[in-house]
Amino acid sequence: MNSDDLAVFALVAETGSFSSAALAWGVDASSVSRRMTQLEKTLGVRLFHRTGRGVSVTAQGAALQTYAVQVRDTLAAAQAAISAHAGLGPPRINIAAQPTIARTVFGDLYHVLRKRFPHSRLHFTEGLASALLADLQAGVSDVAVLYRPEHAGSMLYEPLxxxxxxxxxxxxxxxxxxxxxxxxxxxxxxxxxxxxxxxxxxxxxxxxxxxxxxxxxxxxxxxxxxxxxxxxxxxxxxxxxxxxxxxxxxxxxxxxxxxxxxxxxRCICLVLGRTEQEPSTLWSFSSAIREVVTGLVASGAWPGARLSPGPGGPSA
The missing domain is CATH 3.40.190.10 (Periplasmic binding protein-like II)
Structure with missing residues (x-):
């Protein structure tokens, strides 16, 4: 068991889905599933209850989750401190959204990203879903906020x-x-x-x-x-x-x-692209978007919207 195992475990526990955790981590769902199965074998306990709708932690999993979150947050804080001291950050951040979403989100998202990545160049794109999905596949965009298609197929997404x-x-x-x-x-x-x-x-x-x-x-x-x-x-x-x-x-x-x-x-979801950004950086992008969306809904600035109650994408 290492820090990466604990970080992935924490993601699965928080999202309730192997596929949602894989999306956040930037890998495929089968890799996350295998990694968690191996972690259970190493520890000799069941960490998750598996159902057709996702996963939930067992009593042993809940105990481990406390430590996993502490380790992850400590490492993230250390990395942030070092990066801030060195003036590091991704050279460019590319965020995409469909027009009505962009109109609501981009202004607040700019300020959150600028605070977290003061030395990065921010690039926002709006467009139709077909064009934005193509950009995600090509690695042009790092993250997109989209309306979930009527037929999502195998697309991995996190409902927001x-x-x-x-x-x-x-x-x-x-x-x-x-x-x-x-x-x-x-x-x-x-x-x-x-x-x-x-x-x-x-x-x-x-x-x-x-x-x-x-x-x-x-x-x-x-x-x-x-x-x-x-x-x-x-x-x-x-x-x-x-x-x-x-x-x-x-x-x-x-x-x-x-x-x-x-x-x-309509479900508005977060989709990650085939980007070269580090997983920890992508996680920071995603958490910034979640923070903005949550704040807009809570303040009433996104009328007619409610926060998603659970994970999405293909089931675990």
Missing amino acids: LHERLYLVTPVNYPMTQARVDEHGLDGVPMILPSTHHGLRMFVEAMAARRGYKVQLALESDSSTAITATLVHKGCGCTVLPLASVADDIALGRLRGFPLPGDDAE
Whole structure:
């Protein structure tokens, strides 16, 4: 048993999943699983209860977790002190996010990262999920914050929060919350992106589960601001997270109605790229994003969002 074993063990214990721990550590889930199995053999005890939804620590695991966290935090503090003294840090930090997420997160994230890495060059990118995922695979981006695809497949991700979608209408459109609760988007003329867009796929899949088809008034691959303007001008209605139109609703330019049901929430997740950054540095990036997201939700600055209750990605 060494410090790396304890660090990986602490990650698994905290995330409740081999796959989420692997994502944070920058390795594949099978490597984490094998490493934890070997640690259990070395110690001669079971450290985890394994289920189809993840893992939880046994009594022996809970005892070890206390020491593992202490060792990890001590080593991290020592590394941070040495790096700070030497003026070290990654030369460049590349963070990516989809536009509506970037609008909410990037400002606060800048200050947290600048404090932790004062000598690093920060680079923020916004774009559609397909382009950002390609950048992650190519090692262009270190970390991305994305809406989980409707069909995530084998993509490893860590859920950060869930964001409820709202039906957004012109002020004079005849709509009530009771109508939305009973009929959803059925019969509502919609402004939506083209078919390859994640939001379009999400809305159509949600409609199919509820037994109706989306009535398309206009396809628009424009920014959220342009889409909101199109709705304001009476071109149709749309579906957006509350955070992206909260100001327009507060000013009386638009109306918003929360869509009912668990399937009307989109999961925003953290995805690591094939980067050359050190695992400890990636962990610091990830923890900075978690810190910002948690603060935004707790302060009410991310309206319509709730923190994710547990791990995601393929099961352990």
